Amino acid sequence: MRGSYKTWIGLEIHLHLKTDSKMFCSCPARYGDEANRNVCPVCMGYPGALPRLNERAMELGYLMARALNCRLSAKTFFARKNYFYPDMPKNYQISQFEDPVGTEGFILADLGEVGERSIRIHDVHLEEDAGKMIHAGDVSLLDFNRAGYPLLEVVTEPDLYSGEETEAFLRDFQRLVRRLGVSDGNMEEGSMKCDANISINPEGKGLGTKVELKNMNSPRFVRLALNYETARQAAMLKDGGTIIQETRLWNENRDVTETMRRKETSDDYRYFPEPDIPPFVPDEAFFSRIEKGLVELPLALKKRLVAEYGLTPDLADFIRDDEAVARLFEETVSLGSSPRDVAAWLSSDVRKVLNREGRGLAGSPLTAARFHELLSLIAEGSISGKIAKGVLDRVFQDGEDPAAIVKAEGWAQITDTGQIAEFVDRVLEANPQVAEAVRTGDMRQRGWLMGQIMRLSEGKASPEMAQRILDKKLLDE
């Protein structure tokens, strides 16, 4: 029966913007501080305190709206969204309702196996976050550090049709916000949140009843929750039941969605224009800063990595997935290194070192200059690939330049024919039977002999030269 139903999914994505201070006051917007440290009369909603707009948050909001191809508001307003909640200091949220930062956009998204699709964006608007209420036994604790954090909400149209597509979309969206520097986009840490609206109906009947899903703390959970919900609703419809409009929470311990609240009537937030904040009218300088911030988007980057540098799509994905990796790749290539070599090293040896040290590439000692120097040493034949791995380790450990490490350690490759011939002779003399076996056609033993030669030279003999000399000696004699 599954095939006879169609699923529509629309998302409400909340991003914590990467600003130093909160949306309407100068308190630091910082995670992990002691509770109720980063608060002031403004973000605590004291009598008489007034909000003042964080212009950086406005820039990031407009940048995101621009990247999502939205119609940008020439004049944007804030509104009060009224509702009571213990962790909301003013019991209204300063948000945007009419004339938000951006409306009617779209983004060409990489949906993995289904390929690329344009997803329509309903609107992009700015608002402030609330505090946090923690229930501990029979007491409830309130932490207002997060109250007033700048939030950007991106609302999509229902253009996604499955849990798998939605997961892929969210991963692509994360790449986008990180590349733009708008947000960390981390769902596990809460700098990105995603609520999903799902509606299913028999094919050809249009949208069904909307159910809202919350509490999914990773793109994977979003997929699981949507797939669970698709199956649940399809089964209900098949049995002749009706879907109730409600909000459901994903329970990640039980892998099910559960009713949170039923909505008989829609909430009335009594929006009205925020009298404390005059309309924001960006000037030309503001818009030119936005254009400057508009870097190449992840999908365009991937296409360029494949077309311009001949990378495989998988390698291209690997490079663009991490902003620091993408930057190091481009910088190193621009210094003259081979794109394929740079990509190969980044995806294997560099990644191994990073995993082992449990760190990211951002701020690491492996600068583009050092990386290029290392790859040049290999290309010139000054060191072997094997030695290069050791040099890479040392770059991370000591933060020194590869050439200096090679020199200090005497790791330069031996390219002197006489010297290498001497290693070959010594190995052949020590293993006459093996040499004889190779001569009579057992080529498997040839590799073993090479290994002995490299070991004798402490890995420094040029492998190509050693191979050539060995072959010559075995064949000639």
Added chain:
Amino acid sequence: MNSYKEQWLAVLRNKTQCRAYEARVRELDAPIGSFLSFHLDPPPGSNNPPGALSGIPLAVKDNIAVRGRPLTCGSRILENFQCPYTASAVEKLMSAGARIAGKTNLDEFGMGSSNENSALGETVNPWNHNKVPGGSSGGSAAAVAAGFVPLALGSDTGGSVRQPANFCGVYGLKPTYGTVSRYGLTAYASSLEVIGLFSRDIALMEEAFTIMRGFDPRDQSSINPQEPPVGGKKAAVLKVDGGALDGAVSDACKTAAERLGAEGYEFSAVQLPSLKYVVPAYYTIAAAEASANLARYNGMRYGYAPDYAENPRELMKKARHEGFGPEVKLRILLGTYVLRSGFQEQYYGRAQKIRTLIRRELDALFKDYNFILMPVFPTQAFSRGGADMDDYQQRLADVFTSLANLAGNPALAVPTGMAKGLPAGVQLMAPHFAEARLFQAAGELSKHFSPPSPEGSLDIRGLA
């Protein structure tokens, strides 16, 4: 003779004088009740250069923030709240040398025109203790009228400075919206209100106003004053339906027009066709904004909280139920009602349209006239306990004052005489940023009449 300001500067120079002053004010204020808390700041240290207001005691309406003092807003819900910061306007006056004397009584959160809606005490009119001092800044008006302070701050949302000034016989200024920072003024109706001033001396008031105005980065709706068009000697007097005003009030308007005529002003009678919509529009907008502004008082972070609650929701409910008085609850309910989705256009949207209309009508008048003379309130100070005016009549009577709040214009209440033992006076309204014209005209009127003092007032010269 020394100016009023100089009389004040001559005293309060040493500890003995200050103690005598404090004791005298406490004694004289006991029957009047203008202050909710009273304690004079110490004189500025000797290394502080003397400012324009050096040594002048300042009373502050208790909905304006002063660090380390209460900020009750006349409400149970903030009865024990100690304020951790100071309002920008107060800071400016303090850095010019003003010393905070105390916090004055008001109708709860500024909602009322009699001071009878204060949950924390009753203030009476210094001229006649059976009459109200007006409101909501009744405490500040009474304190200035009784000579306790030469200068006081109030807030004017719909007439809350001008009406009590008028009732108590002192000058009361509502500045142009945005020219004085609202940072630190407890919000009631954010788009209407502004911090204003009381004084018995127009020169001192102008000096204080010049100090406290100007853009403040902490209030993004604040603005620097712009140059108003040059005013001439043409003035308008608002035509009001006969019978709408008490005799003493219409007499005051006549007298003022005559005196100003003697100073060279030429008056023409004008009408404001939209005047009848002012009160409904004003109450709709004020209540709507109040319903959001007062949502923050929920017993969670500060202020009154019940002894026991089953859960956070119940805690908020109880705190608000027990903490707010009936007038505040009424306006919150009204505001919530007019903002309901589906009804916004009918109420809030229409009120905003009326607001635009009124502003256009006034702008058109100010193309021809320097200022408009009109009443402050249809009556003189009314009796306590609702004997001559019920709540509904009191609201309707806000028409002449709330006009300036809807349109954002500056307006000044000017005392012009006494009638039936009570002060009478008029209101002058000017185009945006033209406060100077109001001070000019009031200065000219003061040649003809200077406000007397009620019995039981403090004569500061007696302390020198």
